[in-house]
Amino acid sequence: MLPDLLTMGGLLDAAAARWPDRPYLKEEDGCSLSFAAFREAARRVSRALLARGGRKGDRIAIWAPNSGAWAIIAAGATQIGLQLIPLNTRFKGAEAEDILGRGKVRWLFTVRDFLGFDYAGMLAGRDLPELEETVFLDDGFDGWLDAVTGADDAAVSAAIAGVGPDDIVDILFTSGTTGRPKGVLSSHSQNLRTFQGWADAVGLREGDHYLIVNPFFHTFGYKAGWVVSLQQGATIFPVSQFAAAKVLATIAQEKITVLPGPPTIFQSLLDEAGRKPDDTASLRLAVTGAASVPPILIRRMHDELGIAEVLTAYGLTESSGCVSATQAGDPVELVASSCGRPIPGVEVRLVDAEDRDVATGEPGELLVRGFNVMKGYLDDPKATAETIDADGWLRTGDIATQDERGYLRITDRAKDLFICGGFNCYPAEIEARLLEHPDVARVAVVGRPDERMGEVGHAVIVPKPGAARDDKALISWCREQMANYKVPRTVEWVDELPVNASGKVQRFLLK
Incomplete structure (x- = not known):
């Protein structure tokens, strides 16, 4: 590990100094950035945010597939003390609204379209009073970077110097038994020390060519992906899909x-x-x-x-x-x-x-x-x-x-979580959404083995009187309401759920 690198800004500076001309990032379209060029691109983001009144402790969110721009924005924001909230690209509008609202996000960075998702459209009309601006990475991003002036390189360096190892760098939301995602607060030094330990254990080396298939909104693609590659001197190749x-x-x-x-x-x-x-x-x-x-x-x-x-x-x-x-x-x-x-x-x-x-x-x-x-x-x-x-x-x-x-x-x-295609699925969160369906009175969701995905969701439902009990219609509704990996693949309609003496659902009987 490069010495004394306990903040994102320190990491970017040291990596650019040690490997200035070595390729750090190679995009799917063939574009390439060296370590030094990546640092400068990140500072350009820092200048744009400072010029718009960005300050330490403000929050940005990124709702987009893997790309060089994703990493540049995250690095440029966090090195000056802003906090990063990544959003799962499979989220639907209600899921994103909940996290953006509770996170009091000022800037959202997204794309016009990915896999048929209109992210901005899914947020239209939702209650997000703290959200000042939505910036599209695939439509006018360079113009956004240059549209406001007033923050020079000295201002960026001063902001970087004001960030300490124990300052919060990101808030990753994870579900729990209550069914509502919780925001996990991590610091700069925690991320860098943790994944230095990971890199040492698995043997990530200087000069490695690292294909990042894991999504950047997840720790596996973000911290164990492009961040640790900055530490180790590896070249990254982000995969969007x-x-x-x-x-x-x-x-x-x-x-x-x-x-x-x-x-x-x-x-x-x-x-x-x-x-x-x-x-x-x-x-x-x-x-x-x-x-x-x-x-x-x-x-x-x-x-x-x-x-x-x-x-x-x-x-x-x-x-x-x-x-x-x-x-x-x-x-x-x-x-x-x-x-x-x-x-x-x-x-x-x-x-x-x-x-x-x-x-x-x-x-x-x-x-x-x-x-x-x-x-x-x-x-x-x-x-x-x-x-x-x-x-x-x-x-x-x-x-x-x-x-x-x-x-x-x-x-x-x-x-009770199950893991579908590498994504954590928390039954309570899925059940809370299913209870919004007019046919569902009670529900329990469990994971069942699947040869390709590892596990997939199975919903056991007690219907309301007069319910249609239409599996296909219910699953179709789920696809509109939640990320695809959370959607139950099969549905079972029952008169009662199996419970123990204290009234808790005996999930092992449903598996």
Whole structure:
């Protein structure tokens, strides 16, 4: 890691000084920026925001697919103390309105159209009094950058100097059992220290060619993607939309060496009919996670894709995105059955229902303590206190075991979540939306196994009297109301939900 780089501004300056002419960013359209040029592009964003009255503590949101502009805006805003709120590109209007409103976002950066989504149109008429301006990355962005003057390079440097390692850099919203997403507060130093530990564990190197398929709105594509590449001196290749044939062509053409992603990505590459053995010859490292990884998939990644190191990692938004990772050289069975050892500086405990430490190899709730534990939830001290105890231990809600070498294995998922195509799906959030449908009286959502997606949602519904019980119509309504990965793939209509003596739904019976 470059020395003493604990803020985004310090990282950009040091990376540009060390690797000024090395390519940092290569776009799908062929455009390229060096480390020095990326720094200057970020400072241009900083000047534009300062000229519009931007100040430390203000918030921006980005609702757009992966691109160089996404990273430039995020870097330019955060290096002068503004806080970043990424929005999932699958969100619908109500989901985005909720986060933009609670986040008191001043500037929204988006695109006119992506996959048929009209983001601005979905927000039309919604109550967002704090939102001053919507800026389109694919329509007039250069004009926006130059439209206002009054902030020079000295002003940018002064603003950067006013940002400290413990200042909040981003707020990533994550769902929970209440069904309402919570904003996780992370600092500059937490992000940079956490993913330096991740990079050291998995072996991301200077000069690597890193294809970023994971979305920038997620920790995996943002912090473990373009940010850590600034730290390590890797060249990034953002992918706006995954298509197996196109990704294979890029790997071959650009000699990609690093490709992280959920298991579904690699399964799709293996299944691509047009794949040739030499398409993936340059790949050295894959890091996967977000779902259990069967040993056969790891062996196929080794044998058929030619990837020398296939590793896994574990983290949650509240831990700045990473707690543990497997190491280069770990055998296939270990990688498939564990999520590695804690990164340096991070402690873990496994406890029983009475908060007593369990014996090695025995299951217990995983608690985490260290520099990576979030600062708290946005405007929610009660939830923060329920999640982080007085001694600084973060309750993950995950049940795990730990062997004598320190390797963790997650045995049960946190708070009933299931993972569809690499995205966390929280039943309570989906159920809250389904209860808005006029046919739904009560509902429980569970994840069921799916060969390609890992798991998909299954909705078990108690209908209101006279309901149509129309599966297709209900699923179609869901697609209009929520991100596609949250939409239940199947529906079951029942007279009653199975509950225990205290009235809680017995989800295990629904699976």
